[in-house]
Amino acid sequence: MKSDHKGKIIEVLGGSNLETKLESMGLYKGKEITKLSHIGLRGPVVIKAGRSILALGHGVAAKVIVSSE
Amino acid sequence: MIKKIYLLGNPNVGKSVVFSRLTGVQVVSSNYPGTTVGIDSGYLTLKDGRIEVVDLPGTYSLEPSSKAEEVAVSLLKEHPKNEMVVINIVDSTNLERNLLLTIQLIEEGFPVVMCLNMSDEAAHKGVKVDPVKLSGILHIPVVPTCAITGVGIKSLIEKISDAAQISRKKLSNQERWVEIGNIVESVQTLEHRHHTLRELLEDASVRPISGLLMAGAVIYSAFKLVRFLGESIINNITDPIFIDLYRPFLEKLTEYWQEKGFWFHLLIGDLINGKIDFKQSLGVLTTAPYIEFGMVLPYIISFYLILSLLEDIGYLPRLAVLLDNVLHRLGLHGYAIIPMLLGFGCNVPGILSTRVLESKRERFIASTLISIGVPCVPLQAMIFGLLGMFGGIYVAGVYLVLFSIILILGIILNSAIPGYSPEFLLEIPPYRFPPILVLVKKLYYRVKGFLIEAVPVVLVGVMVINILIYFKLFDYITGFFAPIVHNLFGLPKDAIAALVIGFLRKDVAVGMLMPLGLSAKQLFISAVLLAISFPCVATFFIIWKELGLKSLLKSTAIMIGISIIVGSLLNLLIW
Numbered sequence: 001m002k003s004d005h006k007g008k009i010i011e012v013l014g015g016s017n018l019e020t021k022l023e024s025m026g027l028y029k030g031k032e033i034t035k036l037s038h039i040g041l042r043g044p045v046v047i048k049a050g051r052s053i054l055a056l057g058h059g060v061a062a063k064v065i066v067s068s069e
Numbered sequence: 070m071i072k073k074i075y076l077l078g079n080p081n082v083g084k085s086v087v088f089s090r091l092t093g094v095q096v097v098s099s100n101y102p103g104t105t106v107g108i109d110s111g112y113l114t115l116k117d118g119r120i121e122v123v124d125l126p127g128t129y130s131l132e133p134s135s136k137a138e139e140v141a142v143s144l145l146k147e148h149p150k151n152e153m154v155v156i157n158i159v160d161s162t163n164l165e166r167n168l169l170l171t172i173q174l175i176e177e178g179f180p181v182v183m184c185l186n187m188s189d190e191a192a193h194k195g196v197k198v199d200p201v202k203l204s205g206i207l208h209i210p211v212v213p214t215c216a217i218t219g220v221g222i223k224s225l226i227e228k229i230s231d232a233a234q235i236s237r238k239k240l241s242n243q244e245r246w247v248e249i250g251n252i253v254e255s256v257q258t259l260e261h262r263h264h265t266l267r268e269l270l271e272d273a274s275v276r277p278i279s280g281l282l283m284a285g286a287v288i289y290s291a292f293k294l295v296r297f298l299g300e301s302i303i304n305n306i307t308d309p310i311f312i313d314l315y316r317p318f319l320e321k322l323t324e325y326w327q328e329k330g331f332w333f334h335l336l337i338g339d340l341i342n343g344k345i346d347f348k349q350s351l352g353v354l355t356t357a358p359y360i361e362f363g364m365v366l367p368y369i370i371s372f373y374l375i376l377s378l379l380e381d382i383g384y385l386p387r388l389a390v391l392l393d394n395v396l397h398r399l400g401l402h403g404y405a406i407i408p409m410l411l412g413f414g415c416n417v418p419g420i421l422s423t424r425v426l427e428s429k430r431e432r433f434i435a436s437t438l439i440s441i442g443v444p445c446v447p448l449q450a451m452i453f454g455l456l457g458m459f460g461g462i463y464v465a466g467v468y469l470v471l472f473s474i475i476l477i478l479g480i481i482l483n484s485a486i487p488g489y490s491p492e493f494l495l496e497i498p499p500y501r502f503p504p505i506l507v508l509v510k511k512l513y514y515r516v517k518g519f520l521i522e523a524v525p526v527v528l529v530g531v532m533v534i535n536i537l538i539y540f541k542l543f544d545y546i547t548g549f550f551a552p553i554v555h556n557l558f559g560l561p562k563d564a565i566a567a568l569v570i571g572f573l574r575k576d577v578a579v580g581m582l583m584p585l586g587l588s589a590k591q592l593f594i595s596a597v598l599l600a601i602s603f604p605c606v607a608t609f610f611i612i613w614k615e616l617g618l619k620s621l622l623k624s625t626a627i628m629i630g631i632s633i634i635v636g637s638l639l640n641l642l643i644w
Contacts, residue, residue: 020132021134021494026169028246040394044393051162054494055493055496056493057494060493
């Protein structure tokens with residue numbers, strides 16, 4: 001997914017623990033998000049979901065499957 | 070009958086500000102998630118009498134995912150539900166995300182009052198939430214507030230007794246979000262606003278190139294400002310007071326002192342060229358107050374002023390995002406930068422705030438790195454005061470050595486300790502501009518905390534040292550350690566006493582080095598050793614309390630090992 005593009009969360013891989021945690025922060029299946037930036041060298045991905053801005057570590061971001069528009 | 074009131078809400082919604090408003094107890098609040106890692110409690114007087122109010126660490130849900138969240142949730146479940154009220158503090162600018170916790174609380178049968186905080190900011194951003202409608206849908210009292218200015222707090226207090234348990238069907242998270250979507254749809258209206266300069270800056274600070282440039286500029290100017298402010302206070306305020314007012318007074322006093330025996334030695338110390346020298350006399354009335362008020366306090370004020378400003382603006386989480394990939398190599402993640410920065414003020418709050426990190430492994434690595442590689446303000450102030458006269462290069466050298474130690478040790482610990490570094494997941498707050506009064510209050514609170522903790526220890530410490538010197542008791546210790554310190558580190562045997570005292574307080578230890586007339590190289594090595602060897606006793610106990618005896622012993626073994634290696638290396642490498 002490219003910076004400044006929108007997409008919808010389809011699935012969260014890697015166990016229900018991570019899924020619950022993301023869910024409680026507002027990243028649930030079907031939620032529309034916008035990717036803002038990605039810090040290089042396996043750094044975090046910054047996204048906007050609703051009115052929150054969230055930073056996801058590289059490993060977490062890799063587990064969030066998004067359908068890009 | 071209400072016996073307890075708990076404040077609960079998502080991270081960074083202003084729980085601590087509401088707490089201070091309700092109880093009058095001043096606690097530190099900042100603009101980043103995870104400021105409160107412990108429990109604060111105070112009292113509120115209602116018509117039923119005094120009720121305990123407890124400020125809990127922020128949590129996104131009742132299913133905790135960090136130590137601090139665990140603390141919050143377990144405490145909440147300790148008390149019978151019919152004897153308490155939960156004030157659920159909600160960020161009005163981000164209603165949707167906050168409602169999950171609210172719904173969970175209602176489902177679990179807690180009596181809830183909702184405090185719709187930051188209503189002024191919401192209005193400013195074009196977000197309108199209808200409290201009456203929201204209250205009607207959720208069947209709980211809803212009060213809009215702006216805690217930082219105090220608006221709405223009075224009606225919040227009035228509504229506390231209206232809270233009641235209600236029964237509500239338990240849903241899955243997925244179902245809750247669907248319902249929340251519907252609620253938000255009906256109570257919130259959005260007005261379109263154009264992008265502001267603030268939003269542009271918010272955005273630029275988390276993009277790779279512009280973000281790193283901004284981070285470099287912010288860190289550099291923060292460091293320069295701390296030094297500039299600290300030095301200005303010393304040159305214009307504290308030094309004139311000590312030298313022009315306090316010294317003549319002490320000198321009058323000593324004129325009447327015919328016999329220069331034990332008490333003279335204890336209170337005034339040694340005269341240097343027949344005069345009192347605040348840096349070298351080492352007396353309870355001379356050097357002790359000078360170290361604390363004349364050398365350390367100015368930097369405490371300037372450091373916490375700048376730190377508080379960065380905290381309240383909301384810059385620190387952005388720094389965490391940018392540094393995540395570096396810290397990942399050390400077995401930590403980006404958020405560990407916040408405990409580390411707090412550690413620069415004093416290691417104790419730094420180590421306490423490692424509670425925001427998820428695993429014990431991370432907390433151990435972070436605490437060890439802080440206690441070894443992060444010098445606290447008292448130590449830094451003394452390093453400026455002492456090494457500064459040999460040139461800035463020595464001061465910069467100390468930081469460079471410490472920084473390298475953090476990197477190398479972190480990489481080693483990360484590969485040596487089994488486990489993995491957890492992933493980073495953080496909400497980034499908007500930039501906010503704190504009212505000056507709020508900033509001043511926070512600074513006052515932190516400086517007061519420093520004075521209460523430091524001054525007695527320093528006075529007693531200098532007294533004990535003088536007694537030990539007077540009766541020549543240090544000779545036993547120094548005789549034992551002299552070969553190591555002399556052969557490996559190239560330091561005179563008198564420096565040993567200072568290194569030992571470093572365990573008590575770092576600033577006093579550097580104070581003891583001052584009269585020794587060490588060379589620049591020797592001072593440099595002593596300063597580094599003081600920073601990395603045993604942390605002061607307060608830090609020692611906090612590691613014990615937070616991580617247990619086993620971790621403390623491991624951490625200590627690492628410290629001793631590193632001190633010997635680094636001390637010897639520096640002695641060999643520098644001429």
